[in-house]
Amino acid sequence: MTGTYEVVVVGGGTAGLSAALVLGRARRRTLVVDAGEPRNAPAAHLQGYLTRDGMPPAEFLAAGRREVEGYGVEIVRDRVADVVRDGAGEFDVTVGAGRTVHARRLIVTTGLVDEMPSVPGVAERFGRDVLHCPYCHGWEVRDQAFGVLASTPMGVHQALMVSQWSKDVTLFLHTVGEDELSDEDLRRLAAAGVAVVPGEVAELVVAADRLTGVRLTDGSTHDRSVLFVAPRPVPQTGLLDRLGAEMHETPFGAYPVVDPTGLTSVPGVWAAGNAAGFAEQVVNAASGGYRAAATLNGELLFTDIDAAVARGQA
Secondary structure (H helix, E strand, O other): OOOEEEEEEEOOOHHHHHHHHHHHHOOOOEEEEEOOOOOOOOOOOEOOOOOOOOEOHHHHHHHHHHHHHOOOOEEEEOOEEEEEEOOOOOEEEEEOOOEEEEEEEEEEOOOEEEEOOOOOOHHHHEOOOEEOOHHHHOHHHOOOOEEEEOOOOOHHHHHHHHOOOOOOEEEEOOOOOHHHOOHHHHHHHHHHOOEEEOOOEEEEEEEOOEEEEEEEOOOOEEEOOEEEOOOEEEEOOHHHHHOOOOEEEEOOEEEEOOOOOOEOOOOOEEEOHHHOOOOOOHHHHHHHHHHHHHHHHHHHHHHHHHHHHHHHHO
16 A cells, blocks of 8 residues: 555445446546455355356455456555545545555445344354345245244245245244234235244254254244345444434434435545445445446546646636
8 A cells, every 4th residue: 555545445345346446447546445344255156246146256356356456456455444534625544553545535335234133043054044135045045945034023024025936935923023913914924825933933953054944932843944034234334424424314224325426425425335225236236336436536537627727727
């Protein structure tokens, strides 16, 4: 790293690397600071990304790093500890244990962390036979015996969604009371053929490193080979908070208020990927990073041209 960059991208996942690719090709001096903790690391493959369907996430990111470095972008494996906006509206970025670099603009792509339900076995098997997104994994486990672990009444929605990939679906209410389900919920579950099991889940049953069932606290066991869960998303937006970005609360955490390009309420700071919203899949994150970088590049270009015009007039 050297001292001054036109853009620092905080986060080296899909959104960050996509932004860096655009900026590198635009000949912007760019630094990517990557903590190396992508959200989809537990998954064996990524799906739904045209031409990259089924590619392991680690291979996908490694290919992305090679591409952006080919355009002169610098990538450092570290964390951004702090960001301070200076009097000129630019940024001093503290990397790691105290190294500070300067950036004219920032793109924050720090993503989110999935907190698993506190049921023994769930976190250990997440991304294998404990899953959360049918669009990401439904095809690979189609027609198997599905379980859905409800953490809130929204578990009904998840159970109905996954019933498109299997007709053998059981909704385990877990910490949700039967009285929390509406009559409409019950009618929909019955129409979709989803079985409903009340009672708290104690643990997962595993044999030969495969999920075989779900055990309740009453000792009963239900044979299942796949379990869908709803992790609690925790947005990693601490840097945006410190910069004073306006945030808005959602059922999935607080995210920055952004315009269609990803620009936050802080001038010169864009957000993309899961740092900007809960529902961004890999393909959406790539698009968001591209859009933010292209907009940022144009903003810098015309800022500099207008400054040159002003100097000439002076």
